[in-house]
Amino acid sequence: MAGIGFELKKLFKNRGLMANVRAYLYSIFVTVGPIVISVVVITLLQFLLKNIGIERYKREVLQATIMYSFIFSVIFVSGYCMMLSRYLSDRLYLGKKEDVLPALYGSLSIILIISGIIGFVFYYRSPLNTIYKFFAYLLFVELIIEMVLSVYISAVKDYKRVAYSFLYGTLLAIMTGYILMTYTILDKILSVLIAFDLCILVVIILLAYEIQKYFREKSTLYFNFIKYFSDFYLIFCTNIFYTVGLYAHNFVFWGLPEMNHIVENTYVYAPSYDIPSFYAFLSIIPTMVMFVVKVETAFYEKYRNYFYLINNGACYEDIEVAKNEMKNVIFKELVYIMEIQLFFSIGFMILGIKLLPFIGFTSNMIDMYNILVLGYYCVIIMFVIMTILLYYDNKRNACLVALNFMITSFLFTFITINIAESYYGLGFFIAGLVSVIFAIVQLIVYFNNIEYNIFCVQVSWKEKSGGFLSELIDRINKIGG
Template sequence: MAGIGFELRKLFRKKSLFTNIRAYAYSSLVTIGPMLLCMVMVAVMQKLQSYVNMPFAQKELFLAGSQYAFIFSLLLTSGFVMLLSRYVADRLYEKKYEDLLPSLYGVMSICLLIGGVVGIAFLLRSPLSLTFKIAEYLLFMELIIIWLLTVYVSALKDYIRIVKSFFYGAIVTILSGVLLLKVLSIQEAYATIAAMDIGFLTTLILLMTHIEGYFLQGGTRYFHFLRYITKLPAVFAIGFISTLGIYVHNFIYWGSKMSITVGDTFRFSPSYDVPVFFAFLSVIPTMVIFVVSVETSFYEKFRSYYSVILGSGTIQDIARAKKEMNDVLLQELSFIMQIQLFFSLFAMAIGIKFLPNLGQTAEQIDSFNILVLGDCLYILMYIIVLLLLYFDDRKGALLTSSLFLIANLIATPIIITTGHHGLGLLISAAVAVGMAIMRLLYILKNIDYYTFCAQPLVVKENKTIFKKLMNRFRFNN
């Protein structure tokens, strides 16, 4: 993530237990903070609903509404988030800090415009109350901003203030929920959604205030980042396709006989979606460990290899630096695989023990176990995709992400008929991770060729229609 690597490397150079804890805590916050916050909010609100005996129909409406807002806001912003991570990292490296804040305003205006139109079009046809529609719409729009802010939050250095922003948002959500559901006795789904609106708005305002106070003011290149779409279109596509791939099996189940329609608006499959939610929690630790591992151990060898090439190193120096880089990368990747396998097995054991207490059936627990293994392979695939992007292998990363999506689209409809729910994700992830590993080994074996020979001698300007429009409206200034 943009900017986080610089801070993690500073912390780990100090070689103390306290700084290591800070580094892992910071990595956890900027990588999974918003997602974890959303999951915690949903779980707490569900407990509060049970405490006040909210009607079952309203509970389902809340669950469906929050799930739709979460998934589709993530899908809408996923391509931009991947692209902005590259853009912000480049601006930080080049010390062009004045471009950062305008780019945030620019991407927010684009995503909020698209999301606003889509959200209104979706909710207009709904027979639900106006109060619920407004609360749902606000949640969707706030989550769009939150996902975009995560790119810029990773460049901030005030860890305590970032932690407080997320913590205060969670506390405000809980207090708002107690006020609306318990004190005011509003037994409606919109009250729970509204409580989340207030909590996310609190976090959003605190983070925006911090970002605006940290970055330089006065820049005017609001849409300068758009030139990266023509410069690196594959990066945008990878972000969107990899995110769509992890949710497309849900969409297929929503269109199957296992789905229900809530409030004549939201179609989802609770018997499948709930195990999916719990299974995905098993990959969170690996996401954190990967960021720390890559940005510290691997990055140093990665930088050394290219420093030797750009410097006055001999062929022997280059060969030695390459071997050290490859060895460290494979070692760290092996470590991450072992860690994820441990957490997957641990999650399966915990699920078998405690999920029945949460009302999960034997069939759902079987699905949960399969999905945990599928997510295990998926996160390994996603990590390798990010590593391929480190070596600028956009083609390999795009092919791997696309293969995962296509395999899911083919396997999941077939698996539904067999009753082995979740196996579609497992098969798709297995195929994709196999492809990813082969591609990474190929790149590592031929890294010298890609470094010295694969670059074009003459860079041709991309004359696409989009590029011409950008030049027309001076987005490249």
């Protein structure tokens, strides 16, 4: 976030409409750029398949392959990336830049072994063509590598080169897909999958080059970051719970016989629910952008000033003024984000009713889409509050919010699907509503007792010595050296 924040502050210093437009466009790219690019690439390649007359069931194979690769790569790596992000931030803060690149190598080696085995076992039993399975497996692995690299990208200040990396990958994928489908005898869905693999591979190569160019120094502490799992396991759990909660309602529908669809005895999904869920998810993009802008340009300044006064022995009156200013900014910007996102959510619902029938949505799918938009509205506000709690190192309550969301997402979806078809999607909305209320209560309670939480409940920053894990990691690092 630091690299993003510095750039945003520079852009917002310039007054005028165009300066603000540039700042928001920059925010859109760094926050949701990969999502938008992936959607564009997949949509264009699917459009090509449909236009050249490829059967629907073959397009479903490709759709399921990409969906599974994205969902399970995110789930497997989300908590892991959270830990890496914390480790990277601490190394940079302490000025130990030489430890950053070795942690990348060490983390990739571990996560690729674990996820690689899981992916191999999954595709080993699949009756899909062996060549197709290889490229499907490759996509899953590539997405995991890209997500790990994305942790490091925020520390690389040259965002233009990062933008070009995604742009080059996108253009190459579209051209390659078109050439393979038009001028070769390869199976058409295999051609698209190869093109998408190539897109992610190009992005990985270019991002890895930028990261290695920025972090030139190297130590021998390849696995030092593993120690963070014992000290900050709540951060790891928070991201895992939140990510699983995002897809829990989909998983419940995958197990519903009248809704699920089995593709080539490999993939199970519920297209009549998953597709409305995907489009509803896109409605929260405005908050993903606004939150970064508001945190880095409004909240962070008050936050930093408050702790600066505490750490430098300011008088009680000044600290109290700074605290009230910080609290006012947080709640003011939170209400602002809620209002703007509500405006966009209603807009998405209106547009969905008018436009989605043109791409095959039935009336039941429209109803599910509308209730899911409201559900995602609650979820993204919950995510904002959860992130604010983590800003204050309130890991326990942030983890409780994420755990509550995961459990209620499973529970209420399971309950509502057993009532009637008209209740489909309502379970996710109730889970989001319960979770956002729970998160708001946690935030209010924290700020009502902020002095106690800051001065009496903070963990010791002294490094822990001893312990089997620390000793084991030290020995592994020495061997690596």
